[in-house]
Amino acid sequence: MITGETLLYGLVAHPAHHSLSPLIHNMGFDQQAINARYVVFDSQSQPAAVSQAIDTLGIAGINLSMPYKQTMRPFVDTLSPSAQLSGAINTIKNDNGRLIGINTDGDGFWRALQQASPMQNRAQTVILGAGGAALAVIEAAASYGVQTLTVFKRANQTYPQVAKRLAKIATTRHITINLYPFDDEVALQQTLATTDCLINATNLGMQATPGFPIAPRLIAQIPSACLCADLIYAPRETAFLKTARLTNHPTLNGLGMLVEQAALSFEFWTGKTLVTAPIYAALTEENKQ
The missing domain is CATH 3.40.50.720 (NAD(P)-binding Rossmann-like Domain)
Known part of the structure; x- marks a missing residue:
């Protein structure tokens, strides 16, 4: 059940409606009994506006895909060493208003x-x-x-x-x-x-x-x-x-890359392990439909 205490996570990208990330992360939140939901933001906004929205709305964490992986770098407060080296981020954690960018790809x-x-x-x-x-x-x-x-x-x-x-x-x-x-x-x-x-x-x-x-x-x-x-x-x-x-x-x-990078993002956000076996099974079943 979504309540006033439910944490919000999501994907910011364009196009984004095809994404399987909500299925993966919401299964993870259910696995670990975390009061959180993951949604898709199909956005063509400027990176500065995305950063401000994360802060203003109190979004707990964001994944990034095209076209934001490189353009969002200047709008986070801290970058992991690998993100600095690659010049790209795909995951942002909102740590009490301080945005931390990493790359799990x-x-x-x-x-x-x-x-x-x-x-x-x-x-x-x-x-x-x-x-x-x-x-x-x-x-x-x-x-x-x-x-x-x-x-x-x-x-x-x-x-x-x-x-x-x-x-x-x-x-x-x-x-x-x-x-x-x-x-x-x-x-x-x-x-x-x-x-x-x-x-x-x-x-x-x-x-x-x-x-x-x-x-x-x-x-x-x-x-x-x-x-x-x-x-x-x-x-x-x-x-x-x-x-x-x-x-x-x-x-x-x-x-496989989608699932494994999601597992690393999930752990970064929550400190919990995403059990991937049921995720793979659910994605395989969906592919049959």
Whole structure:
């Protein structure tokens, strides 16, 4: 029952109505008998307005997705070391009016990969895209056995800024990181020829007309043992993952990352553990309907 004492948590993003986060967190609150509810705020407001709303309305905690993971950073009071390094946040805790920003995306992704494919080699990993979620995955990679990361992104106005951030991550985390523009086809083909893990961190799979982050013919040429992962979970199988499956590559969608990053956010907010087994079961059942 919702009462005057019920704490409010939520997701701020656009688009957001497809999100499964309310199901996950509300199950968690029920598990732990916490008087709280989690809702979706599909917002296109400016980051400063979002920060003010959290404070004014006394919202206890917020998750962030596109387009807020990087733009909200200047509007929190404290950043965790990993959030500072990656330049992106996905979780905010309202600590008596003081907003604390962290990022659980990176650990969430690698934890999900470990659970789904514990024996998967990921020493040589390629990431397509360098947005907020990708930067979190990159920042956490060294802790999960990645030795060399090769990142491909569009050669746009953010390219120099991303190059500097990746250099700082590489120095701090003692990992080799290479950055190339998407249009460097020679570098792309050479890198894919020896990759252990290929991660799509672009949002192309969410578009009304599904797109590919790289040419489909290149997917067929990567090593057969290479895991192809997508950070997207809606749809469950993007065009990228479908092509990888049809060329007999192991695949992983973003559902596990969603659950694992949520578990880390839940613990940060409440100090309680989110039991994920029933969450996975509920999401699997929903997918059947």
